[in-house]
Amino acid sequence: MHNQKFSWADPRFTYADVLTGSRLVMLPYLLYGIAKRDAWLSAVTMAVMVITDLVDGRIARKLGQAREFGKSLDSTVDFAVIYSLFVALTAVRELAVWQLLCVLLPGVLIAATELMLMTQAREFVLGPARFGKLTGLLQYAFLLVLLLGRLWAEAEWVGKARPVLFGVLLAAVALNTADYAVRLARTLSRGRSA
Numbered sequence: 001m002h003n004q005k006f007s008w009a010d011p012r013f014t015y016a017d018v019l020t021g022s023r024l025v026m027l028p029y030l031l032y033g034i035a036k037r038d039a040w041l042s043a044v045t046m047a048v049m050v051i052t053d054l055v056d057g058r059i060a061r062k063l064g065q066a067r068e069f070g071k072s073l074d075s076t077v078d079f080a081v082i083y084s085l086f087v088a089l090t091a092v093r094e095l096a097v098w099q100l101l102c103v104l105l106p107g108v109l110i111a112a113t114e115l116m117l118m119t120q121a122r123e124f125v126l127g128p129a130r131f132g133k134l135t136g137l138l139q140y141a142f143l144l145v146l147l148l149g150r151l152w153a154e155a156e157w158v159g160k161a162r163p164v165l166f167g168v169l170l171a172a173v174a175l176n177t178a179d180y181a182v183r184l185a186r187t188l189s190r191g192r193s194a
Contacts, residue, residue: 014067016060020074023049023081034088039150046085046147050140053078075132082139083107094146102170103139106177113184131176138169 013021026045033042056074060066083104090100142165149158 014060014065014070015063016056016065016070017073019052019056019059020070020077023052023077027081027084031084031088034085034092034094034147037092037150039147043144043147043151046144049081050144053136053140078136078140079107079111082136082143085143086139089143089146099166103173106173106180109177109184110180113180116184130179131172135169135172135176138165138172142166142169 026049030042030045030049032038033040033045053074057066057070060070086095086100086103089095090097142162145158145161145165149155149162152158
């Protein structure tokens, strides 16, 4: 099944695809936990989601089921989950609006770039991002720290970890955004010369 093309006529979802999709099933529970300020529900659900993100690709490779669709599905689900959580945490005032914008606006640029690349390539294949995995990992880590901070609100490490981790996250977002901006410029210049 390695690198086999995905077809909606015969989808044959892999174990890794189902594991990836489970994050979308868990997302409403996590959003509910955030809205109701249920620290345990939100922290445990988020921890399980992070674990599924860490193992789905490994499972696909180990079982010989790795393919472009799985990579694209993983990126798309991560995008939906991460930005939903940033919006939800801003709505409940755990994040400032400027923090949301610092993360969301580059995400919109990245999504637009990917959409343009997919449209030009006429395939459902996302281009590799040098800093994409690191940025996604840092986003998940930051969000997990925020949710764990609800459990240990009095802990000193929570107050110290948040700004440091957010600063590291912003640096990764900036690197990732610059990489995508260069890719977008190259794509546009190739489009004009074609």
